[in-house]
Amino acid sequence: MNYDDFxxxxxxxxxxxxxxxxxxxxxxxxxxxxxxxxxGAGSGVLSLFAAQAGAARVYAVERSPTATALARHLVAANxxxxxxxxxxxxVRQLQLPEQVDVIVSExxxxxxxxxxxxxxxxxxxxxxxxxxxxxxxxxSVTAMAAPVSTAQRVDAAFFAERPWGIEMGPLQxxxxxxxxxxxxxxxxxxxxxxxxxxxxxxxxxxxxxTVRGTTRGELTFKIDRKSETTALAxxxxxxxxxxxxxxxxxxxxDTHWGQMLLPLVSPLSLAKGDAVHVEIDAWPVSPxxxxxxxxxxxxxxxxxxxxTTGQHHGAPQMQGQxxxxxxxxxxxxxAFLAGLAVDxxxxxxxxxxxxxxxxDAGLEGKYADALRSQDAERxxxxxxxxxxxx
Amino acid sequence: MxxxxxGRLVVVGTGxxxxxxxxxxxxxxxxxxxxxxYVVGDPVAEEMIxxxxxxxxxxxxxxxxxxxxxxxxxxxxxxxxEQVRDGLEVCGVFYGHPGVFVYPSHEAVKKARSEGYSxxxxxxxxxxxxxxxxxxxxxxxxxxxxYEATDWLFNLxxxxxxxxxxxxxxxxxxxxxxxxxxxxxxPMMPLLIAKLGQYYPLTHKVAVYEAAVQFGCTPTITxxxxxxxxxxxxxxxxxxxxxxxxxxVPDHAVHxxxxxxxxxxx
Numbered sequence: 001m002n003y004d005d006f007x008x009x010x011x012x013x014x015x016x017x018x019x020x021x022x023x024x025x026x027x028x029x030x031x032x033x034x035x036x037x038x039x040g041a042g043s044g045v046l047s048l049f050a051a052q053a054g055a056a057r058v059y060a061v062e063r064s065p066t067a068t069a070l071a072r073h074l075v076a077a078n079x080x081x082x083x084x085x086x087x088x089x090x091v092r093q094l095q096l097p098e099q100v101d102v103i104v105s106e107x108x109x110x111x112x113x114x115x116x117x118x119x120x121x122x123x124x125x126x127x128x129x130x131x132x133x134x135x136x137x138x139x140s141v142t143a144m145a146a147p148v149s150t151a152q153r154v155d156a157a158f159f160a161e162r163p164w165g166i167e168m169g170p171l172q173x174x175x176x177x178x179x180x181x182x183x184x185x186x187x188x189x190x191x192x193x194x195x196x197x198x199x200x201x202x203x204x205x206x207x208x209x210t211v212r213g214t215t216r217g218e219l220t221f222k223i224d225r226k227s228e229t230t231a232l233a234x235x236x237x238x239x240x241x242x243x244x245x246x247x248x249x250x251x252x253x254d255t256h257w258g259q260m261l262l263p264l265v266s267p268l269s270l271a272k273g274d275a276v277h278v279e280i281d282a283w284p285v286s287p288x289x290x291x292x293x294x295x296x297x298x299x300x301x302x303x304x305x306x307x308t309t310g311q312h313h314g315a316p317q318m319q320g321q322x323x324x325x326x327x328x329x330x331x332x333x334x335a336f337l338a339g340l341a342v343d344x345x346x347x348x349x350x351x352x353x354x355x356x357x358x359x360d361a362g363l364e365g366k367y368a369d370a371l372r373s374q375d376a377e378r379x380x381x382x383x384x385x386x387x388x389x390x
Numbered sequence: 391m392x393x394x395x396x397g398r399l400v401v402v403g404t405g406x407x408x409x410x411x412x413x414x415x416x417x418x419x420x421x422x423x424x425x426x427x428y429v430v431g432d433p434v435a436e437e438m439i440x441x442x443x444x445x446x447x448x449x450x451x452x453x454x455x456x457x458x459x460x461x462x463x464x465x466x467x468x469x470x471x472e473q474v475r476d477g478l479e480v481c482g483v484f485y486g487h488p489g490v491f492v493y494p495s496h497e498a499v500k501k502a503r504s505e506g507y508s509x510x511x512x513x514x515x516x517x518x519x520x521x522x523x524x525x526x527x528x529x530x531x532x533x534x535x536x537y538e539a540t541d542w543l544f545n546l547x548x549x550x551x552x553x554x555x556x557x558x559x560x561x562x563x564x565x566x567x568x569x570x571x572x573x574x575x576x577p578m579m580p581l582l583i584a585k586l587g588q589y590y591p592l593t594h595k596v597a598v599y600e601a602a603v604q605f606g607c608t609p610t611i612t613x614x615x616x617x618x619x620x621x622x623x624x625x626x627x628x629x630x631x632x633x634x635x636x637x638x639v640p641d642h643a644v645h646x647x648x649x650x651x652x653x654x655x656x
Contacts, residue, residue, distance in 0.1 A: 132577060207625075207626060209431070216451060218451055279451075334434045334436075334437045335437050335441075337409045337434040337437075338408070338434050338435075338437035338438035340410075340605070341408045341410070341434065341435075341438045342417050344414075347409070371605075371606060374606050374608070375607070376602065376603070376604040376607040379604040379605070379606070383433045383434065
């Protein structure tokens with residue numbers, strides 16, 4: 001999602017389910033005199049709630065210049081300039097004069113971590129939150145999943161039907177390798193099986209590597225009615241603390257998130273009692289949202305297909321087992337370092353002349369720069385990045 | 391002599407950072423195994439294993455938030471043993487030293503042996519190996535004891551201030567979970583400081599150490615007085631190195647006996 005426009009912030013603030021839940025959670029969590037850090041503050045609405053709740057000082061950090069300007073206007077309009085400091089920039093470059101009692105952040109994408117913002121919250125926690133007694137809103141976010149039978153494949157079906165007599169098959173393939181994102185409402189009746197938890201993130205307990213590596217989920221669903229399954233629907237259930245919950249589940253009130261759909265190329269005709277095994281990998285590509293790869297297996301049969309986001313701009317679609325699940329998320333840097341690990345001559349060559357060794361291997365751009373930096377965090381990020389200069 | 395069954399297990403480690411820490415022997419076993427089962431959290435290791443052996447299966451997928459850690463470990467052991475029982479030559483690959491802070495590796499070797507299969511564990515480079523190199527201390531000089539921090543706190547372990555001591559996992563003191571690199575609240579730190587104070591002056595400088603896990607990077611070593619541990623920045627990967635605080639006390643009785651026996655060196 002692009003946050004550098006008013007439209008998206010307006011939509012988020014107008015989302016009464018989301019905004020009211022955060023107001024209630026912040027009112028319960030922030031105590032008189034607390035110092036609060038708002039990570040990815042956007043319009044600053046959570047910071048304003050924190051000030052309302054009695055915070056002595058609030059630091060609202062936001063990367064988008066447009067949103068920062070918006071937040072400053074709102075803070076001024078509410079006469080809270082002395083309480084709320086709006087800072088434009090990345091929280092990872094931030095210097096704060098004090099540690100904070102509470103971190104608030106609305107970091108969730110449609111299924112939780114998909115907007116790749118959770119790492120910033122963990123970074124802020126490790127650098128600014130008081131180690132003993134510091135609190136975070138939300139407390140935890142669980143990604144939920146269920147196979148669904150929806151009309152959402154209509155795009156793919158449309159392209160398959162040679163509209164206007166034109167072959168549009170490639171667009172069909174591209175369509176299923178894209179996430180069908182927000183505002184596509186899944187009805188509770190679309191679910192073909194009972195939803196299950198895919199993974200859970202707990203802000204005070206997760207290590208920073210949680211978001212550096214691949215987040216992997218594997219579930220087996222028992223189909224509870226005959227259906228033409230078209231996709232896996234994903235959403236989140238967040239515990240905002242103090243008994244306040246927030247979810248964009250199909251059976252909850254509408255939110256601006258809607259649900260995420262990971263579509264199938266062709267619908268699966270499933271009978272009641274069929275077992276559908278789904279594996280999902282999600283991994284960070286900085287900057288930007290997470291990439292996803294997903295595959296399905298029905299009743300221990302062969303893998304139905306493998307889809308990968310980011311394959312829809314001319315790159316060939318990964319289809320079938322032979323493509324290799326893990327191939328989708330390989331970084332040129334990890335391949336290069338793995339090559340050094342098993343070949344002493346290559347390693348000796350690198351130690352003698354790193355630039356020449358990297359050039360010989362075709363390792364360039366951000367990957368080579370990361371290795372040159374000798375910065376563990378930067379190398380760690382690059383190990384999970386794919387695409388771009390190799 | 392009892393006959394060994396067909397099927398064999400070799401457990402190896404990737405070292406703390408794969409590039410540079412893989413032993414030639416470990417590479418060879420991964421290469422020649424019929425099947426490789428691995429638990430590594432590192433894409434370089436995963437990439438390397440895939441390049442060395444096309445029949446490699448990750449056991450990482452057995453972790454799940456609703457399964458107890460011990461059940462996951464036992465499941466890993468079962469998966470390894472299934473392949474051994476099928477008569478295959480199996481290579482189990484674990485992060486770091488496969489026998490240090492790793493339960494399923496030891497258990498798989500024990501179980502395979504008890505069922506009559508050949509099973510060995512090969513050493514890997516552990517965090518302790520890195521610590522001696524990075525801090526520049528030789529355990530042979532004064533001796534060195536090594537404990538898990540919570541275990542040391544809650545048990546009466548022999549503690550000798552004239553020797554070095556290493557306390558592992560100081561950043562997750564009193565916590566049951568483990569997330570490498572993560573930060574945990576450590577409300578038991580005052581207890582640890584107080585207990586260390588029984589043996590060492592609170593001004594004694596100790597090192598908070600984190601080995602470099604990325605190739606080409608440097609380790610983190612922060613020297614603080616013991617009293618400063620209360621505010622030190624600790625992560626789950628932090629280790630405490632305590633150098634000797636006092637001189638070694640000679641055992642005069644043994645000296646006398648050795649002299650009397652004429653075996654005392656000049």
